[in-house]
Amino acid sequence: MVNKTIKRAPIVRPSLFLTFLLLSGWLYSQRLSNYYSSFPQENGTLYFLKTDHKFAGPNNKTTLKFDITYLSTGDSATLNFSYFDNKLQKIEQLTWHVADTLFTAKTSMLFTEPRKNNWEHRYTCQLSFQALVTIFAAPQAKLALQVKQEQIVLEPSRKNWQKQSDILSQLLSMIAINR
Amino acid sequence: MKKLKFLVLAAGAALMLSSCAMVLTSPLTGGLYSDVKAPVLATANAGSSKVGTAEAQSILGLVATGDASIETAAKSAGITKIHHVDKQATSILGIIATYKIYVYGE
Numbered sequence: 001m002v003n004k005t006i007k008r009a010p011i012v013r014p015s016l017f018l019t020f021l022l023l024s025g026w027l028y029s030q031r032l033s034n035y036y037s038s039f040p041q042e043n044g045t046l047y048f049l050k051t052d053h054k055f056a057g058p059n060n061k062t063t064l065k066f067d068i069t070y071l072s073t074g075d076s077a078t079l080n081f082s083y084f085d086n087k088l089q090k091i092e093q094l095t096w097h098v099a100d101t102l103f104t105a106k107t108s109m110l111f112t113e114p115r116k117n118n119w120e121h122r123y124t125c126q127l128s129f130q131a132l133v134t135i136f137a138a139p140q141a142k143l144a145l146q147v148k149q150e151q152i153v154l155e156p157s158r159k160n161w162q163k164q165s166d167i168l169s170q171l172l173s174m175i176a177i178n179r
Numbered sequence: 180m181k182k183l184k185f186l187v188l189a190a191g192a193a194l195m196l197s198s199c200a201m202v203l204t205s206p207l208t209g210g211l212y213s214d215v216k217a218p219v220l221a222t223a224n225a226g227s228s229k230v231g232t233a234e235a236q237s238i239l240g241l242v243a244t245g246d247a248s249i250e251t252a253a254k255s256a257g258i259t260k261i262h263h264v265d266k267q268a269t270s271i272l273g274i275i276a277t278y279k280i281y282v283y284g285e
Binding site: 046 | 211214226227228229230231232254255256257265272281283
């Protein structure tokens, strides 16, 4: 006797669904337009750059993320950063370590507030546009925050630095061309 | 009869999915994928030199977290005079959705 049971294929295969989800996510992360916004004004174009650089301290207990605001007619850019730590800190300055070069900027506090089990220390500082170009063209970099007599060193993973700095370098080149 | 059953199931699925992780304040809706930027407000304040952002996320329309308020975005950049505010809503398959606010000002 012939078995007439017909196995139906599901309307949407789970693998197809998952592939579309992953592909959409990947395509979204590749688009440069997702990492900046620009606003033309009388005194130049205001750019806002925000990548997914993830800096972490020893044992990932402290983290830092940042964004950059730049007015195309100026020489310096504003770097706003959030430093997450379970201790309250007063950050005096920020230093980028890029190969043998150091870029230091005095920091000003925007606010310090609790976030889950940590404190968010939100600070701002100024860096020259050229310094940013040099920093994000480097193959690796680390950040040091000066807290009283102590230095807190934070580093991104090599993969994260390379991917995100490549995006930021392209955006900085775009800004330089549009100036 | 089978066709009717299929149509009822498809309509039911569409109805259920429409309440998934969509950002309801988006001016346009994309069922599979959406990435829309739109205005929120503009004020009479002149010029802007600072930009602040804040965002909230939703997963499957079941869990939503974050703070996408203008207050948080303005505070993140030290903005005291708001020039204008934009919003960006993204959604992938109604599974992951983000809502982001951009505040421009001084």
